[in-house]
Amino acid sequence: MxxxxxxxxxxxxxxxxxxxxxxxxxxxxxxxxxxxxxxxxxxxxxxxxxxxxxxxxxxxxxxxxxxxxxxxxxxxxxxxxxxxxxxxxxxxxQVDMRAVYATHGYYYRGxxxxxxxxxxxxxxxxxxxxxxxxxxxxxxxxxxxxxxxxxxxxxxxxxxxxxCHGHYGYYHIARTLGLDIDRIDFQAPGVNHCIWMTHFIYDGEDAYPLIDKWIEEEGPTYWESHVAEGTHDIQLSRGTVHQYRLYGLFPIGDSPRLGNWWYHTDIDTKKWWFGEPFGGPDTHIARPVHVENLEKRLNQIREASEDPAAKMTELFGTEKTREQQVPIINALTNNVEGQFQVNVQNNGAIEGVDDDVVVEVPAIINSKGIQPIQVGRLPKKIMLEQLLPMILNMEHGLEAYRTGDKSMLLWEALNSGQTRSYKQAFGALEDILQQPGNEDANDHFRYPWPTGHESVYLEE
Amino acid sequence: MxxxxxxxxxxxxxxxxxxxxxxxxxxxxxxxxxxxxxxxxxxxxxxxxxxxxxxxxxxxxxxxxxxxxxxxxxxxxxxxxxxxxxxxxxxxxQVDMRAVYATHGYYYRGxxxxxxxxxxxxxxxxxxxxxxxxxxxxxxxxxxxxxxxxxxxxxxxxxxxxxCHGHYGYYHIARTLGLDIDRIDFQAPGVNHCIWMTHFIYDGEDAYPLIDKWIEEEGPTYWESHVAEGTHDIQLSRGTVHQYRLYGLFPIGDSPRLGNWWYHTDIDTKKWWFGEPFGGPDTHIARPVHVENLEKRLNQIREASEDPAAKMTELFGTEKTREQQVPIINALTNNVEGQFQVNVQNNGAIEGVDDDVVVEVPAIINSKGIQPIQVGRLPKKIMLEQLLPMILNMEHGLEAYRTGDKSMLLWEALNSGQTRSYKQAFGALEDILQQPGNEDANDHFRYPWPTGHESVYLEE
Incomplete structure (x- = not known):
C-alpha cells in the first residue's frame, strides 16, 4: 500500500x-x-x-x-x-554588487x-x-x-x-550530436558545479569518439558561427571543449562556467571562450536576459493566477518535469527504486576526497535510503587542478564563516585572478561590506587585529 | 668506541x-x-x-x-x-630567465x-x-x-x-629584541620554506609578548628607517609582521618571502613590505648583491688556495658552523643524541598532512634513527591558506614532472598572481622553454593534444 x-x-x-x-x-x-x-x-x-x-x-x-x-x-x-x-x-x-565590483576594476565577480x-x-x-x-x-x-x-x-x-540541474548538461551534447537521450547512459561525478563526465555510453558503446568526431569536423565552424540559444548554452563552446582537451573528460553543466579565472576576465574574453552573444551565463549581457526571462514567466503566471478562466494545466503542462525531488521522495517512501544524481557526504564514494565533504555522485535510492555508488577515482589532473582546489576553497569559505575572520575574506579577494594589488582587494572588500543590505555580514567579519591597525599595511 | x-x-x-x-x-x-x-x-x-x-x-x-x-x-x-x-x-x-619573464610582463619570477x-x-x-x-x-x-x-x-x-637553514630565522628575532640565543627554546614546524613558529620561549616563559611589545613600540619606526643588513634581512619586516598579524604565529626564515604574490608584484611593492634597500632577497637589486657576495667569498677562497702560505684555519675559522649535517651524522653513528630540524616523511608528525609528504619538524636523532616529534596540529587558518595550498602545489609539480604534461605548466603559469591573460601565460611559457639550456625540459613537456592544436585556443 x-x-x-x-x-x-x-x-x-x-x-x-x-x-x-x-x-x-x-x-x-x-x-x-x-x-x-x-x-x-x-x-x-x-x-x-x-x-x-x-x-x-x-x-x-x-x-x-x-x-x-x-x-x-x-x-x-x-x-x-x-x-x-x-x-x-x-x-x-547582486546587480548592485556588480556595480561596486566594477568601480574597483573587477568584471562581474569581485x-x-x-x-x-x-x-x-x-x-x-x-x-x-x-x-x-x-x-x-x-x-x-x-x-x-x-x-x-x-x-x-x-x-x-x-x-x-x-x-542541482547541472548534470543534465549531457542532454545538450546528445542533442547537438543528434543522439537519442533515452539510449544514453552517462556518469559525471565530482562536487556540485565541478562534475566530470567519466562515462558517455550510447547503445552500450563508448560514445566519446562521437564527440571527438564532432569536435574535429564541426567544432571550428560551430565556435565561429553558433549563436547561443540561451544564456546557459555553453556545453560545446570553445571554452568547454578546451577543458575537455586538457582533462580528457567533459566538464558538465555549470562546471565549465566556474573557476579558471582566465576564461572570465572581460566580456570579449568570455565571448571568445563561451560564444556569442552572451559569453556564457555570467556576464552583464546574459544575466539581465536570464532575469528578464524569469520575470516574463513570473508575470505570465501572475496574470493567469488572477484570471479565473485560465487553465493551470495549460500554463504548467501535464508532463512530469525532469526534477528529481518527487521521484526521490517516492523512491524513499514507496521503494520505487531509481538511480539519481545527488549531493551527499562522500564517505568513500570518490577516492581521495575526505569523508565529510559533500560530493555529487550517482546513488541508488529506495526504501533502504540513499546509497551512493562508489565511483572510485577521478583522473589525478582533475583532482589536482579542479576538484581539490575547489574543496580547499570550500573549506576556506566555511572556516571564514565560522570564525568571522575578515582577513580570510581578504585572502580570498587577493586570490582572485582579477586582483592586481593588495590595496585594490582591500578597498573593494571594504566597499562591498559597506553596501546597503550587507550590514549583518559587515558586522560578522572582523580583522584579527585592533581596529584601524590595517592602515599600517596600506601604502599611500 | x-x-x-x-x-x-x-x-x-x-x-x-x-x-x-x-x-x-x-x-x-x-x-x-x-x-x-x-x-x-x-x-x-x-x-x-x-x-x-x-x-x-x-x-x-x-x-x-x-x-x-x-x-x-x-x-x-x-x-x-x-x-x-x-x-x-x-x-x-636564472638571470637569463628573469630577462625573459620581464619581456612577458612578469617581475622576477615567471x-x-x-x-x-x-x-x-x-x-x-x-x-x-x-x-x-x-x-x-x-x-x-x-x-x-x-x-x-x-x-x-x-x-x-x-x-x-x-x-635547510631557514629555521635559524628566530636568531634574527632574538638579536633584534636583545635576547640571548642560548636561553631560547623554539619550535617551527611546517614544510620546508613554510614553517611557523608555534613556540618562542625565553627562560622558560612564552616570549611572544616580547615580540608584540617590540612591534607595538618599535615596529613602525623600524619599518620606516631600518636598512637591511643583508639581502635576507626580512624577519621583522612589515611584510613578515603582517603575516604574523594574520596568522598569530611568525613565519620563519624563507617562509615569509615566498608565496602570497601580492607582496611581490614589483620592486616598490617589495620594498614596502620587505624594506630598503633590497626589498627582500628576491629582487633584481638583491640577487646580484647576493651572487656578488658569494663570488667575492669564492675569489677569496681561490686566492688563499693558491697561496701556500695562507692558513686555511684563518680562512674558515676553528669554530663549529651551525650546519646540522655533522652533528646528525654523529648522532646516528655514535648515539650522541640531539634535537634537530629535519625534513622527513610526515607519518603523522603534523596532523592533517598526508603521511607521504615530507614535512619540516623537530626530531630526536640518535642511533635509533631519526624520530620526528609529533607536533600535532597547526592553526586551521595556516593550514587552509598556506600549508595545504603549498602541498597541493607541490603535488601538482610532481605530477607535471611525472607525466610531462605541458598543460600542467600552463595551468601553473595561469595561476601566477602576475598573469593577466591566457595568451600571456601561454607565450611566456613557450619562450622560456625555447631558451638555451632548457632543451631537455622543452623536450620532456608536451601538450595533451596533437601538435599545433593549441592555436585553436589563442585569440588573435
Missing part, C-alpha cells in the same frame, strides 16, 4: 518551482493524498502559489492538499520531507563575504529540522549546494540530499 | 659548504678517522676544495682522509652518508617548468644510492628540499633527511 507524505517547502514563492513540484506529485499515483505546506516570507506570492496549486490539482483531479504559512515551524511540523529552495539575497542585490546569508539561512533551517522533524529528509534545492550541504551535514544530525 | 664514517659529497665544488663540513668533522672527535669523497662535475673546483680540505685537516691536526672524483658511483661506494648539495642550473641561467632539472638530478642520485649503498642516509642539502625529498622518498626506498 503506497504511502502519502507530508512535505514542507521553504521558499515556496517561486511559482515555477512549486507548481512543478505539485505537477510531479499529481502525476505520481503512489503519492496520492500527500500534503504540502508552502512556506515563504512573501505572503502575496505564497497566496498566489497556493491558489494555483489548488486549481491545478482540481483540474487534474488529484487529491493533494495544501497549506500556506509564513512560519517555518509550521511548515516543518510533522514533515517527512523538507525542500529548501530559498535564497537569502535577490538578483537585484571580493565578497562568501555565502554568509545563505549559510545562515541553511543552518537555521537545518537546526529547525533537527528540533522539529528530526527524521525528515532535507532536499536542498537552492545554492550553494556544495558548501551548504557540507556545512549542514557537519553541524547538524539531519539527513541531507542536495540537488 | 666511536665509529668513523665514510661520507660522499655530491656537488662538493662549493668550497664554503665543503670546508664547513670538513671543519665540523675535524671538531667532532667521535668522527676522527672518517673518510670524505668529494664529487663534482667541475674538476678544477673539486681539486681546489680537496687541497684545501687536506691543508685544513693538517693544520688542525685531524686525521680525516679525502678523495676526489667526478664519478658519482665512486663517491657512493661504501658510503655511510651521502650529502647532496648540487644544483642543476646556475645563478647565471612561468617555468618547475624543478625539472633538479628532480632529474635528485632521482639519479637517489637511485644510485639505492643500487650502490642502499643503507646510506642521504642528507639532502640542496633545493628544492620539500618537493625533492617528497619525490625521492616516494620513488625510492632510501633513507632521506632534508636540511
Amino acid at each position: 503506497p504511502k502519502a507524505v507530508k512535505i514542507g517547502v521553504i521558499g515556496a514563492g517561486s511559482a515555477t518551482f512549486s507548481l512543478g513540484l505539485v505537477k510531479d506529485l499529481c502525476l505520481t499515483e503512489n503519492l496520492t493524498g500527500s500534503h504540502v505546506t508552502f512556506m515563504d516570507i512573501d505572503g502575496d506570492r505564497l497566496e498566489a502559489v497556493t491558489k494555483m496549486a489548488e486549481r491545478y490539482t482540481q483540474e487534474i483531479g488529484s487529491n493533494l492538499s495544501f497549506e500556506q504559512t509564513t512560519s517555518r515551524e509550521v511548515a516543518l511540523a510533522d514533515a517527512d520531507f523538507v525542500i529548501n529552495t530559498a535564497a537569502a539575497q535577490s538578483h537585484y542585490h 571580493p565578497g563575504f562568501g555565502s554568509y546569508y545563505n549559510f545562515n539561512l541553511m543552518l537555521d533551517v537545518a537546526r529547525d529540522i533537527e528540533r522539529i522533524c528530526p527524521d525528515a529528509w532535507l532536499i536542498q534545492s537552492g545554492n550553494p549546494v556544495f558548501d551548504g550541504c557540507t556545512l549542514m551535514t557537519r553541524e547538524t544530525s539531519i539527513k541531507v540530499c542536495g540537488l | 666511536p665509529k668513523a664514517v665514510k661520507i660522499g659529497v655530491i656537488g662538493a665544488g662549493s668550497a664554503t659548504f665543503s670546508l664547513g663540513l670538513v671543519k665540523d668533522l675535524c671538531l667532532t672527535e667521535n668522527l676522527t678517522g672518517s673518510h670524505v669523497t668529494f664529487m663534482d662535475i667541475d674538476g678544477d673546483r673539486l681539486e681546489a676544495v680537496t687541497k684545501m680540505a687536506e691543508r685544513y685537516t693538517q693544520e688542525i691536526g685531524s686525521n680525516l682522509s679525502f678523495e676526489q672524483t667526478t664519478s658519482r658511483e665512486v663517491a657512493l661506494a661504501d658510503a655511510d652518508f651521502v650529502i647532496n648539495t648540487a644544483a642543476a642550473q646556475s645563478h647565471y641561467h 612561468p617555468g617548468f618547475g624543478s625539472y632539472y633538479n628532480f632529474n638530478l635528485m632521482l639519479d642520485v637517489a637511485r644510485d644510492i639505492e643500487r650502490i649503498c642502499p643503507d646510506a642516509w642521504l642528507i639532502q642539502s640542496g633545493n628544492p628540499v620539500f618537493d625533492g625529498c617528497t619525490l625521492m622518498t616516494r620513488e625510492t626506498s632510501i633513507k632521506v633527511c632534508g636540511l
Whole structure:
C-alpha cells in the first residue's frame, strides 16, 4: 500500500518551482493524498502559489492538499520531507554588487563575504529540522549546494540530499550530436558545479569518439558561427571543449562556467571562450536576459493566477518535469527504486576526497535510503587542478564563516585572478561590506587585529 | 668506541659548504678517522676544495682522509652518508630567465617548468644510492628540499633527511629584541620554506609578548628607517609582521618571502613590505648583491688556495658552523643524541598532512634513527591558506614532472598572481622553454593534444 507524505517547502514563492513540484506529485499515483505546506516570507506570492496549486490539482483531479504559512515551524511540523529552495539575497542585490565590483576594476565577480546569508539561512533551517522533524529528509534545492550541504551535514544530525540541474548538461551534447537521450547512459561525478563526465555510453558503446568526431569536423565552424540559444548554452563552446582537451573528460553543466579565472576576465574574453552573444551565463549581457526571462514567466503566471478562466494545466503542462525531488521522495517512501544524481557526504564514494565533504555522485535510492555508488577515482589532473582546489576553497569559505575572520575574506579577494594589488582587494572588500543590505555580514567579519591597525599595511 | 664514517659529497665544488663540513668533522672527535669523497662535475673546483680540505685537516691536526672524483658511483661506494648539495642550473641561467619573464610582463619570477632539472638530478642520485649503498642516509642539502625529498622518498626506498637553514630565522628575532640565543627554546614546524613558529620561549616563559611589545613600540619606526643588513634581512619586516598579524604565529626564515604574490608584484611593492634597500632577497637589486657576495667569498677562497702560505684555519675559522649535517651524522653513528630540524616523511608528525609528504619538524636523532616529534596540529587558518595550498602545489609539480604534461605548466603559469591573460601565460611559457639550456625540459613537456592544436585556443 503506497504511502502519502507530508512535505514542507521553504521558499515556496517561486511559482515555477512549486507548481512543478505539485505537477510531479499529481502525476505520481503512489503519492496520492500527500500534503504540502508552502512556506515563504512573501505572503502575496505564497497566496498566489497556493491558489494555483489548488486549481491545478482540481483540474487534474488529484487529491493533494495544501497549506500556506509564513512560519517555518509550521511548515516543518510533522514533515517527512523538507525542500529548501530559498535564497537569502535577490538578483537585484547582486546587480548592485556588480556595480561596486566594477568601480574597483573587477568584471562581474569581485571580493565578497562568501555565502554568509545563505549559510545562515541553511543552518537555521537545518537546526529547525533537527528540533522539529528530526527524521525528515532535507532536499536542498537552492545554492550553494556544495558548501551548504557540507556545512549542514557537519553541524547538524539531519539527513541531507542536495540537488542541482547541472548534470543534465549531457542532454545538450546528445542533442547537438543528434543522439537519442533515452539510449544514453552517462556518469559525471565530482562536487556540485565541478562534475566530470567519466562515462558517455550510447547503445552500450563508448560514445566519446562521437564527440571527438564532432569536435574535429564541426567544432571550428560551430565556435565561429553558433549563436547561443540561451544564456546557459555553453556545453560545446570553445571554452568547454578546451577543458575537455586538457582533462580528457567533459566538464558538465555549470562546471565549465566556474573557476579558471582566465576564461572570465572581460566580456570579449568570455565571448571568445563561451560564444556569442552572451559569453556564457555570467556576464552583464546574459544575466539581465536570464532575469528578464524569469520575470516574463513570473508575470505570465501572475496574470493567469488572477484570471479565473485560465487553465493551470495549460500554463504548467501535464508532463512530469525532469526534477528529481518527487521521484526521490517516492523512491524513499514507496521503494520505487531509481538511480539519481545527488549531493551527499562522500564517505568513500570518490577516492581521495575526505569523508565529510559533500560530493555529487550517482546513488541508488529506495526504501533502504540513499546509497551512493562508489565511483572510485577521478583522473589525478582533475583532482589536482579542479576538484581539490575547489574543496580547499570550500573549506576556506566555511572556516571564514565560522570564525568571522575578515582577513580570510581578504585572502580570498587577493586570490582572485582579477586582483592586481593588495590595496585594490582591500578597498573593494571594504566597499562591498559597506553596501546597503550587507550590514549583518559587515558586522560578522572582523580583522584579527585592533581596529584601524590595517592602515599600517596600506601604502599611500 | 666511536665509529668513523665514510661520507660522499655530491656537488662538493662549493668550497664554503665543503670546508664547513670538513671543519665540523675535524671538531667532532667521535668522527676522527672518517673518510670524505668529494664529487663534482667541475674538476678544477673539486681539486681546489680537496687541497684545501687536506691543508685544513693538517693544520688542525685531524686525521680525516679525502678523495676526489667526478664519478658519482665512486663517491657512493661504501658510503655511510651521502650529502647532496648540487644544483642543476646556475645563478647565471636564472638571470637569463628573469630577462625573459620581464619581456612577458612578469617581475622576477615567471612561468617555468618547475624543478625539472633538479628532480632529474635528485632521482639519479637517489637511485644510485639505492643500487650502490642502499643503507646510506642521504642528507639532502640542496633545493628544492620539500618537493625533492617528497619525490625521492616516494620513488625510492632510501633513507632521506632534508636540511635547510631557514629555521635559524628566530636568531634574527632574538638579536633584534636583545635576547640571548642560548636561553631560547623554539619550535617551527611546517614544510620546508613554510614553517611557523608555534613556540618562542625565553627562560622558560612564552616570549611572544616580547615580540608584540617590540612591534607595538618599535615596529613602525623600524619599518620606516631600518636598512637591511643583508639581502635576507626580512624577519621583522612589515611584510613578515603582517603575516604574523594574520596568522598569530611568525613565519620563519624563507617562509615569509615566498608565496602570497601580492607582496611581490614589483620592486616598490617589495620594498614596502620587505624594506630598503633590497626589498627582500628576491629582487633584481638583491640577487646580484647576493651572487656578488658569494663570488667575492669564492675569489677569496681561490686566492688563499693558491697561496701556500695562507692558513686555511684563518680562512674558515676553528669554530663549529651551525650546519646540522655533522652533528646528525654523529648522532646516528655514535648515539650522541640531539634535537634537530629535519625534513622527513610526515607519518603523522603534523596532523592533517598526508603521511607521504615530507614535512619540516623537530626530531630526536640518535642511533635509533631519526624520530620526528609529533607536533600535532597547526592553526586551521595556516593550514587552509598556506600549508595545504603549498602541498597541493607541490603535488601538482610532481605530477607535471611525472607525466610531462605541458598543460600542467600552463595551468601553473595561469595561476601566477602576475598573469593577466591566457595568451600571456601561454607565450611566456613557450619562450622560456625555447631558451638555451632548457632543451631537455622543452623536450620532456608536451601538450595533451596533437601538435599545433593549441592555436585553436589563442585569440588573435
